[in-house]
Amino acid sequence: MSTTxxxxxxxxxxxxxxxxxxxxxxxxxxTxxxxxxxxASTVLWLPVVPFTGGLGASVGGLAVGAGVSAVLHVVYMTVLQRGYKVGTxxxxxxxxxxxxxAVSAGLAVLLLGEQLSATAVVGIAVVVAGVVATGLIDRRPTGSPAPRLLHGPSTASTPGAPGPARRRLDPGIAWGLLTGLAIASYTIWDAHALRTWGLSPVSFMVGVTLVEVVFYSASLGRRRGELVAVARAHWPRVLAFGVLSPLSYILVLTAIRTAPVALVAPARETSVVMVAVFGALVLREGSLVxxxxxSGVVLGGIALLAL
Structure with missing residues (x-):
């Protein structure tokens, strides 16, 4: 993968x-x-479109590509939010x-015809192993007390529960795996759309968020009355989300126009290093060491991908 x-x-x-x-x-x-x-994502990034390639080479391709991607992103965000409710x-x-x-790399080889060197395959395996280890090293058996989070429901056992503690599948892991499948789905589709129709990453992302507004509007239901209160209480978070979420993916979309998806997808997981440290330092989620x-394992895998 190139330095750029x-x-x-x-x-x-x-x-x-x-x-x-x-x-x-x-x-x-x-919701x-x-x-x-x-x-926020649509409003903040729409004015940037004319200065970043406009609507791209195919307006029809933009409509189809962004429309399908929006559905996949809505599934991703819904599953991810559910995971954050029940897990750390x-x-x-x-x-x-x-x-x-891991799934993205496999699909990129099968569906997009990408080829990987032996070093790249090892790098992907090392990244995935390090990322998964980051999330699993501090698992506690069911029934043992969990550290208190700043937000979210308690994961402690029910008082008076009989019997010794037993290990079972952490619901956070189950929802994390479902989220991973959603990530692979939109990653492969988006790479296909950009490469096939010559689309601009910024206009593509704006198209996705615009369609997402429609989906979320339809699913609000009785919760429409909460919108004003949420905006008043959390507008700094809304703005941060509106800037950072599209920007993170615009950068990825720009990268996959020239670099293999099978390499880009694992390389972006250096974000896990940052979140893991934040979780340990701020949310008291397990051992920092x-x-x-x-996280060091993840960085080692990234180094192999850069060769």
Missing amino acids: ALLLVLAAAVCHAGWNVVAHGVSRLG PFLWWGAV LSTVYATARGSGP KRLAA
């Missing part, structure tokens, strides 16, 4: 980590926050970002 593509992906990782921290802090708000996030930030985020690039060790 790698720098774009690393910058995207910083933005992605930032908006995921924002999203976790308001995970209980659900009203997602609606505002889509509106680090577990959900790391599991999703670990499984997503263990998370840094697992």
Whole structure:
């Protein structure tokens, strides 16, 4: 992967980590926050379109590409928000970002005809292993007390529950895996759309968020009355989301126009390093030393991808 593509992906990782921290802090708000996030993303980035390639080579391709991608992104955001409600930030985020690039790399080879060197395959495997380890190293058995989060429901066991603690599948892992499948789906489709129709990353992203507004509007239902309250209480988060979420993916879309998706998808997971450290330092989610060790594995894999 070229130096330029790698720098774009690393910058995207910083933005992605930032908006995921924002999203976790308001995970209980659900659709009203997602609606505002889509509106803010559209309004803030629409004026940039004329200066970044306009609508691209095919208006029809833009409509189809953005429309399908919006559906996949809505599924992704809905599953991710659900995961943040039932699991810790680090577990959900790391599991999703670990499984997503693994599936994306496989699909890129099968569907997009991309080819990978032996070093790249090893790098992808190392990144995925490190990312998954980051989310799993601090798992606790069911029935043991969990650290208190700043936001979100308690994961502690029910008082008086009989029997010794038993391990079971962390719901955060299950939802993280579903999120990873959603990530792979929109990653492969978006790469196909941009390459096939010669689309501009900015106009494509704006098209996606515009369609998302329609979807979220239809799903608000009785919660429409919460929109004003959410805006008043969380407008700084809405603005941060509106800037960082599209920017992170615009950078990725720019990178996959010239670099293989199979390499870009794992490389952007350096964001897990940042989220893992935030989770340990601020949310008190597990051991900082263990998370840094697992993050080091991720960085080692990134180094292999850069060769």
